Structures are given as structure tokens and as C-alpha cells.
Amino acid sequence: MDNRDVVGAFLRSRRDRITPGQAGLPEYGRRRVSGLRRGEVAALAGVSVEYYTRLERGNLKGVSDSVLDALARALRLDDTERMYLYDLARAAGPAPGARAKQRAVGPTVRPSVARIVERMPELPAYVMNNRLDTLTANPLGRALYSQMYDDPTCGANVARFAFLNAAATRFYTDWERMARFAVGALRVEAGKNPYDRELSNLIGELSTRSDAFRVMWGSHDVYVFRDSTKRLHHPLVGDMELDQETMSLPDESGLSVVVYSAPPGTPAEDGLKLLAAWTATTGRERDTESPSKPSTRQP
Numbered sequence: 001m002d003n004r005d006v007v008g009a010f011l012r013s014r015r016d017r018i019t020p021g022q023a024g025l026p027e028y029g030r031r032r033v034s035g036l037r038r039g040e041v042a043a044l045a046g047v048s049v050e051y052y053t054r055l056e057r058g059n060l061k062g063v064s065d066s067v068l069d070a071l072a073r074a075l076r077l078d079d080t081e082r083m084y085l086y087d088l089a090r091a092a093g094p095a096p097g098a099r100a101k102q103r104a105v106g107p108t109v110r111p112s113v114a115r116i117v118e119r120m121p122e123l124p125a126y127v128m129n130n131r132l133d134t135l136t137a138n139p140l141g142r143a144l145y146s147q148m149y150d151d152p153t154c155g156a157n158v159a160r161f162a163f164l165n166a167a168a169t170r171f172y173t174d175w176e177r178m179a180r181f182a183v184g185a186l187r188v189e190a191g192k193n194p195y196d197r198e199l200s201n202l203i204g205e206l207s208t209r210s211d212a213f214r215v216m217w218g219s220h221d222v223y224v225f226r227d228s229t230k231r232l233h234h235p236l237v238g239d240m241e242l243d244q245e246t247m248s249l250p251d252e253s254g255l256s257v258v259v260y261s262a263p264p265g266t267p268a269e270d271g272l273k274l275l276a277a278w279t280a281t282t283g284r285e286r287d288t289e290s291p292s293k294p295s296t297r298q299p
Contacts, residue, residue: 003091003194004058006220010088011056013220014075015041022076044074060092080188084222087191107253109135117141117257122276124260128246130189131199132158132182135255140272143279144234144260147171158182159202163210173231173239183216184223191222230260236278237271 016035020027025040036044042052047067055063055071068089072082109127117125117138124144126137134156137145147168148154148161159182162168162175172178189199206213225246232240242260249255262268 003088006191007058007060007088007092008056009218010084010220011071011075014077014081015056018076023074041071041074045070047071060089062093063089080184080222080224083224084188084191087188091191091194107255109255113249113255113257120259122272124242124272124275126258128158128256128258130185130193130254131196131202132185134158139279140276141260143275144232147235157202159186159206159213163206163213167235170233171235173233178230179212180216180219180221181223181225181228183213183219184221185225187217187220188222188224225256225258234271234275237274240268240271241266242268242272 015038016033018035020036020040023036023040023044025036025044031037038052038056039049042049045052045067047070052071065086068082068085072085075081077085107129113127114136117127117136120138121140124138124141126134126141126145128134134141134145134148137149142149145161147165148158149156151161151165151167154160154165162172162179162182169175186199186203189196190203193199203217207217225244228244230242230244232242234240240262242262245259245261247257247259249257260272262272
């Protein structure tokens with residue numbers, strides 16, 4: 001996979017956002033660029049203009065860690081952007097074997113992890129992979145994201161829901177912020193696993209079907225889900241402001257457990273209690289309708 005276009009676009013986008021004043025450089029002469037010139041980045045990174053030009057043309061093959069660190073400092077990259085630059089450099093190296101390129105079978109959720117998620121009855125929780133697929137969820141998690149699970153075209157994927165289901169713009173009160181986070185997370189994963197065919201197919205699908213995704217993807221911003229506050233409008237319980245914690249599993253699966261909670265005594269806590277009561281009621285109704293048939297509904 002040739003990632004030179006991605007490398008060049010990322011470096012240019014980071015260079016364009018920094019003014020000489022921000023970099024501590026004097027501003028002189030008429031400038032034809034909004035940010036730093038190539039020569040200014042080269043000087044800040046301690047490399048020649050010719051060498052930096054080669055990097056910005058997308059050739060990161062064989063670049064040392066010290067040069068990558070200097071480049072990250074010159075472009076004022078944050079920790080996520082620095083990690084992404086290193087991932088792009090690794091992807092520019094020798095191609096992995098055909099097995100690694102395929103990555104056809106994704107990681108599965110360990111039964112012990114699924115039990116932990118299922119037995120948190122008061123908190124919405126689910127397990128998510130790096131492509132933003134929700135692989136399993138507890139009843140309250142499915143109830144919170146009921147509009148996503150009710151739409152089979154979403155495939156229980158948060159990014160598909162955000163960009164392809166009109167209900168998402170009402171569900172996420174800060175839709176644009178959340179959408180940019182989702183795009184940034186997918187770009188991080190694309191840099192880390194450029195041969196992931198399912199990821200490439202997802203990005204291609206979203207780029208084809210959503211103008212908003214295509215524009216945000218072109219910004220080359222990157223993001224890693226950690227902790228955040230989500231402002232949601234659920235069709236049954238109304239507005240809720242929930243704290244989200246994303247905890248990566250300590251293995252090589254790339255899976256994370258996502259849990260939502262609300263501070264005690266807040267309207268959001270009342271909303272979760274109401275949603276839990278509704279979930280328990282509808283669950284009992286399903287059991288009553290089909291007492292001899294176990295549920296086969298998948299998240």
C-alpha cells in the first residue's frame with residue numbers, strides 16, 4: 001500500500017495551521033502560504049530543505065525516530081498526532097505478509113469481558129473495536145443506542161450511524177464534535193493498520209455516501225477515544241449529559257469497553273433510571289411473548 005499521498009497531505013495540513021509567530025519565527029516578506037514555509041519547518045526540525053521536501057512528498061521510508069521526533073516538535077504535534085506520524089512511517093516500511101494484509105477475521109470478545117459488560121445493569125456499556133463496531137452491549141447500552149441497533153444498515157457501527165442515519169443529528173446534541181471524533185479515530189486506525197480491508201471498505205463507503213464524512217476526512221485530524229462528556233437526546237427520556245469512559249483491554253485485540261455514567265442527583269441519572277425501567281419492562285414483555293424461545297437478538 002502506497003501511503004505517500006496520505007503522508008504528504010498530513011504534513012501539509014499540520015504545517016498550514018502554524019503561523020511564524022506561533023513558532024517563534026520573525027514574519028518578513030510577502031507570504032503566499034497561511035502557515036509555515038517548508039524551509040521554516042526544515043529549520044525548526046534541524047534538517048535540510050531538500051530532505052524535508054522529500055518527507056512532505058510522502059517518503060518516510062527509513063526515517064529515524066530522532067527525525068520524526070524533531071518533525072513532531074517543529075509541527076507542534078500532540079501525542080495522538082505524533083503516534084499517527086510514527087504509524088505512517090511504519091506503514092512506509094516493508095509490506096507485511098499476505099496474512100497481515102488481509103486481516104479478514106477480527107478479534108472476538110472474550111466471554112469474561114462480555115459477562116462484565118452484561119452484569120452492569122445500571123450503566124450503558126458495550127465493547128467496541130478500532131473500526132467503531134459495537135461487538136456486544138448490555139441491555140441498557142442497546143436501549144441507549146436503540147436507533148442505531150434498530151437500523152440494520154448501520155451494522156452496529158457508530159460511524160455509520162453518525163453519518164448515514166438522520167436520527168444521529170438529533171441523538172448527538174454536539175453532532176459535529178462527535179462526528180469529527182469518529183473520523184479522527186478512524187484515521188488513527190487507518191495509519192496503524194493500512195492493510196485492514198474492512199476498515200478500507202468502511203472508509204470508502206462513508207466517503208461515497210456522506211459529503212460530511214468526505215470533508216472531515218480531508219482535514220487529516222486524528223483522535224483517540226478516552227474520557228469525554230456526551231450530550232445526548234434520547235427519543236424516550238429526552239436530554240442527558242453523560243460521562244463516557246473508554247477503557248482499552250490489556251491485550252493486542254484493539255478492543256475497548258465503553259461505559260456511560262451520570263453524576264448522582266442529576267437529570268441524566270434520572271434519565272438512565274427511567275431508561276433502565278423501560279428496558280426491564282420491555283425485556284419482560286419479550287420473555288412473556290416467547291417464554292420457550294431464547295433471545296437471539298444481536299447488538
